[in-house]
Amino acid sequence: MPHARTAESKPARPGAEEWVPASADVAQLAQAVHDCRGCELWGPATQAVFSSGPDDATVMLVGEQPGDREDREGEPFVGPAGRVLADALHAAGLDAEQVYVTNAVKHFRFTERGKQRLHKKPDVAHIRACGPWLEAELTAVRPRVVVALGATAARALLGREVRIGAERGQLLDGETHDVVVTTHPSSLLRLRDRSEFGEKFGALVADLRTAAEAAG
Ligand code: URA
Numbered sequence: 659m660p661h662a663r664t665a666e667s668k669p670a671r672p673g674a675e676e677w678v679p680a681s682a683d684v685a686q687l688a689q690a691v692h693d694c695r696g697c698e699l700w701g702p703a704t705q706a707v708f709s710s711g712p713d714d715a716t717v718m719l720v721g722e723q724p725g726d727r728e729d730r731e732g733e734p735f736v737g738p739a740g741r742v743l744a745d746a747l748h749a750a751g752l753d754a755e756q757v758y759v760t761n762a763v764k765h766f767r768f769t770e771r772g773k774q775r776l777h778k779k780p781d782v783a784h785i786r787a788c789g790p791w792l793e794a795e796l797t798a799v800r801p802r803v804v805v806a807l808g809a810t811a812a813r814a815l816l817g818r819e820v821r822i823g824a825e826r827g828q829l830l831d832g833e834t835h836d837v838v839v840t841t842h843p844s845s846l847l848r849l850r851d852r853s854e855f856g857e858k859f860g861a862l863v864a865d866l867r868t869a870a871e872a873a874g
């Protein structure tokens with residue numbers, strides 16, 4: 659049965675829009691995000707995790723969502739995936755201090771198993787709800803190239819489903835900024851086999867190099 663829509667009815671999950679201040683700089687956004695109730699993910703999380711890096715960066719990296727460590731520390735990519743990312747940036751000739759790093763979703767989504775908090779992928783609804791923050795960051799930073807680390811970030815940036823294998827390493831989009839999609843560094847953490855790690859790492863580095871070159 660179709661839902662009755664009335665002027666008064668409010669969606670259960672309004673999305674972040676009403677919490678995102680207009681024409682804000684990154685510092686103002688990073689402050690305001692702590693009040694966001696745009697979806698239910700704020701509830702169980704410790705805190706919102708915003709971005710790191712300079713707000714005049716030419717390269718922006720977008721991950722999926724904060725992990726367990728990031729949730730506790732309040733900084734993106736400070737856990738195991740962050741170490742892989744830092745190594746890959748270095749190998750690609752990018753200064754980790756010179757890139758702006760953020761996530762498609764700003765709160766950690768997890769399920770609890772005993773004392774452990776296990777990462778749970780955000781739904782499309784969470785990616786959409788959190789989109790206004792990423793939009794505001796793009797407006798504030800105006801990067802030349804944005805790197806989507808994995809499918810969640812790619813969906814957030816391109817607004818459609820992206821198969822990483824089919825589209826990785828290309829310069830996509832192109833209006834205000836180019837988008838390069840690549841694998842998420844945490845997917846490398848799951849590889850036991852050293853040679854497979856080397857191959858996947860090399861591909862990540864190559865994609866980051868493509869982004870670096872496009873940024874000039
Ligand atoms: N994975 C992400 O996508 N983002 C982080 O900040 C940490 C891990």
Ligand code: SF4
Nearest residue numbers: 694696697764765788
């Ligand atoms: Fe707001 Fe995003 Fe957190 Fe949801 S995940 S409450 S939209 S900041």
